[in-house]
Amino acid sequence: MGRKRVLAVIHTVTYGKRLLDVLSLLEADFRLQVFFTAPPHAFGDDVPAFLARFGAVVLPWDQATRMRFDLALAAGPRGVEYVDAPLITLPHGANYLKRVREGANSGVAGLRRQDLLPGGRLPAAVGVPHHAELRELAHSCPEAVPLAHVLGDPVHDRIIASMPLRAVYRRALGLAEGQKLVVTVSTWGADSCFGRFDALLPRLIGELPAANYRTALLVHPNVWSGHGAYQVRSWLARCAHLGIGVVPPEADWRSILIAADWIIGDHGSVTLYGTLTGSPILLAASPEQEINPSSPAATLAAHAPRLSPTHPLVDQLDYVSREYRDEEYASIRSRITSEPGRFNRNMRRLMYGLMGMGQPAHEPVTVPLPEPVPPAAWAPALGEALA
Template structure:
């Protein structure tokens, strides 16, 4: 076949690559489409080569990719995209643009600024958003991109909801005994994240959990791993790992751990917000108001979830969180993640094929369930990725 369409998947970081991993497989079964990959320069590029090798797809050097023409490009970040010779579809790399930056230009929302969406002054062919409220936010921040906005939903939300019936299977895969309890710690990156409190808080928490028979899994944002290096992150947390805390490696899919948890302690990052889908109590260990987008569901979660503190026993706080937990209140926040619940795969595939100028395959677009995680008692550094599962 000589007239095969080509799609370039641009993977700036592992975080971006994981988001795109929920998208480009929608093209996978079509012999009319060839998917290729490339990795531009980026400050958090560490781990991208390993990620791409795990996919097993053809990888083009960046300098070669920008000299070629493609029928479509997919990206979750802006760096260098003005150089790509293809119609570009941009997708968010996290949930609902939760963070803001306050500076001389006032309050700005990363991901919705001109430089994020139109690098070099070039608008993408389409700006994919999860919720209609995100479109309103876009109108406030960069109105020129509004005509390109497509509210398609959220792939992470849809895959987690589709996987909720597998909770017991995930817990068995983790090695949790019936009745055994799991506490998931979720942290974003940056100077105001939960991770910055780990040095003081995690040893105390590990000791408290161990004495109460509670298992602990720590899910750290991939940018922390990329910025500091896997050896350094494991070294910093070595004492806690020796105390029984399971450090989920950067290569693992964090979502089954969240779905398996009995409680979540997190911050203002995407993983904590997605935790509202799990139907379990959430406590917040970091809620920096100056960094939270006040129009986002992270702001609503910060007002609702109890604040975690080492001044009281762990079990007392977890019991309080469970007693005060109201599923309907958290469900309202979870509903803010996507205004197209369960329809992302359908909407995104239709959008890609429209820009490719092809009719869609004559079967429904699939929302894949998440793979089972590796056991908590296994060596955390050796866990695999979904791509190699």
């Protein structure tokens, strides 16, 4: 039986997680065979282990670039010009939040000309989450506009579909009656929340009574890859010993975000997705120079309260709870996607159209997230990791 061949190009763990949501739309179709490959990338060291965990058929990059595929998917631009297939490019996070200042290469990450035309080659389709991105495309790379498809955002849709399970997720995390969960999230880079952990961690440890508060740390996989798991665990060893949960980079963070009572974050995607949960947000970092000024991250930075270095942390959490008005975040949430609840429908239609195949005769349902892995199975303390 001849099967169509689909290639998933996994540069980093973050990109891989995004593409797994997309690949779920191809499940149970015996007409397809999915392959994976991992191009060289500065933050790609953890990708082989990530792919091995779910038994993927992984092709060496050199082999993948010598083969022909019927469809390829990528959430990053590096090397994809060497892939012989109709290529769909997708963002790897929420919207396009970060501004890059690199001389001639400056612009919005993911929407720059070199991001959209790697090696000078146009893909078959450019997937974007919101109609507003078409204006930026027209400015930065007009050739890509006819190829653009407003698909929506898979993470947005999974979080919304999973919100009714919040109490289930909290039980899975072992939260006792009346306990509050503070989730601290960080993107990567010197100006991220992680870059301020030396000042923030003592406050999480010393100012939140353990009987009433639980804390979880969600650190971007690029931090783990860039510094190495040993170093990150070493930096966070004291937290783990004192009961602060250090979520491993391969874990699904979305159900943990839904379970939160407060989110302490920065200008990254996870903080922005936190606006969907209804939990009050406190910004520990929000560097204006790194934020795309037309993105929802810029609106969030202008609206959400900023963590103060001088006031007690518990008082600040109480303050943001009292002042939080869900309707004031509606405009921020609405900029994540202009196709809410329709990513699966739009993406599946695009993929099967490019392969010249009829879609399966059933609705592509958005499945709620599974329960989070219990904290006892999260990243081990340093000594345990070396045992």
